[in-house]
Structures are given as C-alpha cells and as structure tokens.
Amino acid sequence: MRTLVKNIKSLLQVEETPRLKVCGADMAHIGHIENAYLIVEDDHIAAYGSMKELSEQRFDKEVDATGRMVLPSFCDSHTHLVYAGSREIEYIDKIRGLSYDEIAKRGGGILNSAKRVQEASEQQLYDDAMARLEQIIGFGTGAVEIKSGYGMTPEAELKMLRVIRRLRESSPLTIRATLLGAHGIPMEYRGCQEKFVDLVIDKMIPQAADEGLADFIDVFCDAGFFTVEDTDRMLDAGARYGLRPKIHANEMACSGGIQCAVRHDALSCDHLEYTGDEEIKCLLGSNTMPTVLPGAAFFLNMQHAPVRKMMEAGLPVAMASDYNPGSSPSGNMQLVLSFACVNYRMLPEEAINATTINSGYAMGVSDMLGSIAVGKKANFYLTTPIPTYEYLPYAYGENKVYKTFLNGKEV
Numbered sequence: 409m410r411t412l413v414k415n416i417k418s419l420l421q422v423e424e425t426p427r428l429k430v431c432g433a434d435m436a437h438i439g440h441i442e443n444a445y446l447i448v449e450d451d452h453i454a455a456y457g458s459m460k461e462l463s464e465q466r467f468d469k470e471v472d473a474t475g476r477m478v479l480p481s482f483c484d485s486h487t488h489l490v491y492a493g494s495r496e497i498e499y500i501d502k503i504r505g506l507s508y509d510e511i512a513k514r515g516g517g518i519l520n521s522a523k524r525v526q527e528a529s530e531q532q533l534y535d536d537a538m539a540r541l542e543q544i545i546g547f548g549t550g551a552v553e554i555k556s557g558y559g560m561t562p563e564a565e566l567k568m569l570r571v572i573r574r575l576r577e578s579s580p581l582t583i584r585a586t587l588l589g590a591h592g593i594p595m596e597y598r599g600c601q602e603k604f605v606d607l608v609i610d611k612m613i614p615q616a617a618d619e620g621l622a623d624f625i626d627v628f629c630d631a632g633f634f635t636v637e638d639t640d641r642m643l644d645a646g647a648r649y650g651l652r653p654k655i656h657a658n659e660m661a662c663s664g665g666i667q668c669a670v671r672h673d674a675l676s677c678d679h680l681e682y683t684g685d686e687e688i689k690c691l692l693g694s695n696t697m698p699t700v701l702p703g704a705a706f707f708l709n710m711q712h713a714p715v716r717k718m719m720e721a722g723l724p725v726a727m728a729s730d731y732n733p734g735s736s737p738s739g740n741m742q743l744v745l746s747f748a749c750v751n752y753r754m755l756p757e758e759a760i761n762a763t764t765i766n767s768g769y770a771m772g773v774s775d776m777l778g779s780i781a782v783g784k785k786a787n788f789y790l791t792t793p794i795p796t797y798e799y800l801p802y803a804y805g806e807n808k809v810y811k812t813f814l815n816g817k818e819v
Contacts, residue, residue, distance in 0.1 A: 411448040411816065412467040413790070415474040419444035419456060419780060420797055421764055426781040429697065429769040432722035435758040439780075440797075446478060448786040451816040456780060471818075473790050476810060477797060480779050481550025481787040482741035482763050485770035486654075486678050486701060488555050488588075488732035489544075490537045490568050490575075492524035495733045508708055508735065509632050509660065517734055518592035522560040525568065533571045540731070541579050544739040545819060548809045550787035552581055552739075553654070553728075553771040555626055557588030562611040565589050569621035580814040582787070584771045586654055587612065587622040590634050590642055605638045609645040617649035623772070624675065625651040629665035636664040643672045654770070658682040659710075670694045676726065676770040680713040681705060688714075688721050697770040699726040700762075702747035703736035715752040726766035727759065746804035756798045786816040 422439040445462045447455040498516050502508075511517045525533065537554075544552065554572045559565035569585060576583040589612040590605070597604035616622045625646035629639040633656075643653045653672050657665025659679035666687040669677035678699040680687075691698055700713045715725050727748050731739035741763055748759035768778030776785045790811040794800070800808055812819050 409450055409469070409816065410467045411469045411471065413446040413448070413471045413473050413478060414462070415459060415472055416444040416446065416478045417473070417475055418442055418477045418797060419446060420477060420479045421760060421779045422456060423779045423781040426779060426784065427765065428774045429724045429766050430761045431724040432719055435719055435724070435761045436755055438757045438760055446780065446788070448813070448816045451786055453780060453782055453784050453786050455782060471790070475793040477791045477794060478780070478788055479760070479791070480764050480777065481789055481812065481814065482548050483551040483768035483771060483773060483778055484544065484549050484729050484731070484739065484741055485553045485676065485726060485767040486699060486728035486730050487552055487739060488557060488730070489540045489552070489739060490533055490554055490556070490571050491521050491558050491733050492528040492533060492536065493733065494737065495520060498734060502708070512592065512632070515595060518558065519595065521558040521733055522564070522592070522594070525558040526561065526564045530567055530571055533568065534574050537571060537575055538579065540739060541575060541581055544731070544741070545581065545812055545814070546809060547740045547742055547807060548789045548812065549739065549741050550581060550812070550814050551583070551768065551771065551773050551777050553584045553586060555586040555588040557591030557626070560592065560594050562607070562615060565612050566615055566619070566621065569616055573621055580817070580819050582773055582777060582785070584623045584773070585621060586624040586626045587616045587646070587651065588626040589613070590627040590638070592628065592633065601634070601638070605634070605641055608642055613642070613645050613649055613651070617651065622651055624654045626654050626656065628656040629668055630656060630659050630663045631661035636668050639665070639668050647672070654678065658687065662687070666690060670696050675772060678728070679704070681711050683714055683718070688718060688723065691723055692721060697726050697766060698723055699728055699767070699770045700752065701728055701730035701736065702744055702751060703738055704730045706747055706751065707737070708735050712751055715754060719758065724766050724769070725762050726770040727762040728767055728770065742800065742808060743804060746801040749801040756801050759801055787814050789813070
C-alpha cells in the first residue's frame with residue numbers, strides 16, 4: 409500500500425539523520441519543509457520533500473493536505489489510563505484546601521482507585537481504557553506508555569497488566585507497559601512497608617515477568633511513599649528480570665529519587681517539581697530522560713519543575729500527560745503542549761521536541777517514532793487549517809487534529 413500526502417502547508421519535525429533525543433539548545437529547533445509531500449509505504453515513511461521535487465508516480469491512495477500541516481504523532485510516555493471510576497469528590501477536597509498527601513493519608517487518592525480496580529472486572533477495565541485510547545488518538549497521540557499501580561495486590565496488578573496487553577493487541581497505538589506495583593502503601597502495610605516491598609519483589613515482579621506483561625518497572629520514590637532504599641531493592645529485583653526502570657521522583661520533595669534513577673540507569677525519571685542544581689548535575693551525561701508532567705502540576709496547583717534551567721544546562725526534557733483519575737484527568741497532549749509554553753516558558757519548538765522525540769525516548773520508541781524520517785513508523789496527523797505551527801500551543805481550547813494516521817493507515 410502506497411499513500412501520498414500532498415500539498416502539505418508545512419511538514420514539521422523532519423529529520424534527515426534521526427536522533428534518539430534532543431538536548432539543551434537544540435530543542436529550540438525543528439526541521440520543516442514548506443509545500444511538502446510525504447510518501448508512506450505500508451506502515452513506514454518512505455520519502456518526503458518539496459512538492460516541486462515530486463516525480464510522477466503511482467499511488468494506491470492520495471490525501472490532499474492543502475492548507476494543513478503534518479506533524480509526527482505525540483508520544484505520551486507516562487499514563488495511568490487503566491482505572492475504574494473518577495475521583496471528582498477528591499477534586500472538591502483539594503478546592504477546600506486538603507493536600508495530595510492529606511487525601512492519601514485518609515485512604516483517598518491512589519488507595520481509592522486501588523479499591524475500585526480490585527473490585528472491577530477485567531472486561532470493564534478494558535472497555536473503559538479502550539474508550540480513553542480512542543479519545544487520545546483523536547487528540548494526536550500515536551504512542552502511549554501505560555502503568556499498572558492501581559492494583560496494589562499481586563492479583564489486581566496482574567489484572568491491570570493483562571488489560572494493557574489486550575489493549576496493545578487490539579489498538580493501533582504503539583503501547584508500552586510498566587509494572588508500578590509500588591505506587592502507594594496499602595493501609596494494612598502502614599508502619600511495616602518493608603513487608604509490602606517484599607511482596608512486590610517476591611510476587612509481583614516475578615509473576616509479571618514470567619507472563620511477559622511488562623516492559624518497564626516503576627516505583628513512586630518520594631516523601632510519604634517509598635524511600636530510596638526501598639526503591640533500590642525493587643529496581644534491583646526488576647533488573648534481574650530484565651525490567652528497565654522508569655520512576656516517579658521528586659514530586660513532593662528532594663527525595664533522592666533522581667539520583668536513584670540515574671544510578672539504576674532508568675530510562676526516565678518523572679515529575680521533578682523539586683529539582684535543584686545537584687539533581688541537574690546528576691542527570692547531565694546520564695541516559696535518564698527528565699520527564700515533566702504539566703497536567704499534574706496544573707491540576708494539583710503545584711510548583712513547576714525548572715524546565716528552562718534544565719535545558720540551559722544542556723539537558724533534554726520530555727513532557728507527558730500523566731493521564732489518571734486523581735491528579736491529571738486528561739490525556740490531551742495538545743494541552744500539554746500549551747502548558748509547556750505557558751507555565752514552563754518553553755518555545756513552541758522546544759515543546760514539540762519534548763512531546764515527540766524526547767517523550768518517545770522516555771518510553772523507548774524514539775528509534776521508530778517521534779519525528780518524520782525515512783524508515784520510521786508512519787504515525788502522524790494532519791492539522792485543521794492553521795496559520796502557523798505556533799498556533800498549536802496558542803489555541804489551547806481547540807482540537808487542531810483533522811486526521812490521524814497510525815502504522816500508515818488513517819484511523
């Protein structure tokens with residue numbers, strides 16, 4: 409199947425030599441071609457260029473993109489979109505002044521979602537999550553990482569991971585699965601959380617690995633959750649089963665989570681509201697992608713990670729949605745693009761790099777996704793008619809996606 413997308417107003421994020429990530433000052437630049445074409449063969453990008461260079465060829469399908477731009481689909485490298493029910497009552501609690509930590513300590517937050525997931529059937533979880541996947545495709549997402557973490561028992565965590573496997577088999581999205589057994593501390597383990605850590609190590613990790621259900625392992629390494637020592641133990645156990653870390657770190661405090669992530673060669677460390685000079689220095693030269701979750705900081709009214717300082721130091725930065733029912737009930741990566749510019753003072757080019765190539769790196773897929781390059785998977789979207797690409801973050805209330813192609817096919 410050969411498809412031609414022609415008369416593209418601007419083809420954005422093109423790379424002649426694909427990169428796995430974009431760092432520092434380079435994040436302020438994206439490749440683009442005006443009045444362009446894009447050729448797709450089966451599921452991959454075969455060629456692109458200026459319309460004036462397009463030779464006479466035969467195609468199975470032609471798409472006229474006059475007045476529209478084409479960008480690579482977003483890669484959303486941090487979500488919790490398999491869950492049961494919403495948590496709008498806790499939203500009101502936050503408005504009334506309760507903190508995230510206070511809600512968690514009285515059995516809300518993650519524990520609330522865990523109870524609902526434990527009671528839900530696998531089919532219910534699958535149906536609800538599939539509806540969310542269809543929604544984020546409509547917003548321009550082409551790849552998504554999905555965590556467990558609302559099970560908090562071996563049985564419920566495995567149930568969530570099996571749902572993610574079913575989603576991976578049935579959705580056109582590129583999906584990666586993460587075991588987040590250590591997302592919170594169940595009430596019955598308060599005061600003896602080392603026993604829960606033992607449960608994660610002795611039960612959850614081996615069973616998930618034996619069934620091939622997870623690509624990565626995650627731990628919530630932060631104040632009020634799991635210590636660095638706890639995290640070391642669980643990441644070491646995951647490594648024995650071939651699970652590379654992606655961890656929650658420094659959302660609540662300078663917890664040592666960033667240093668822990670780098671020490672374990674984590675693919676990413678995520679949240680990072682509390683990141684100082686020491687943490688930035690630690691990340692420099694590492695393989696760990698600093699990943700910021702603007703939706704959660706917005707929804708919880710938290711301080712913002714020092715993204716500008718990170719980039720000025722030469723670091724790459726990724727951005728993801730943190731789609732979950734408690735602290736970021738949205739998987740709209742267009743909104744993340746806008747938050748990146750408004751709240752973190754990123755240029756549109758920097759925000760595009762953060763939500764495509766770099767977020768692709770943070771879920772281990774930037775070798776095949778995140779930019780327009782020959783040989784990469786044909787995941788891209790056509791915009792509605794827009795004047796400039798700067799309009800993408802500017803018009804934060806609009807859906808600028810007109811058509812989405814995943815694996816070379818319109819969806």
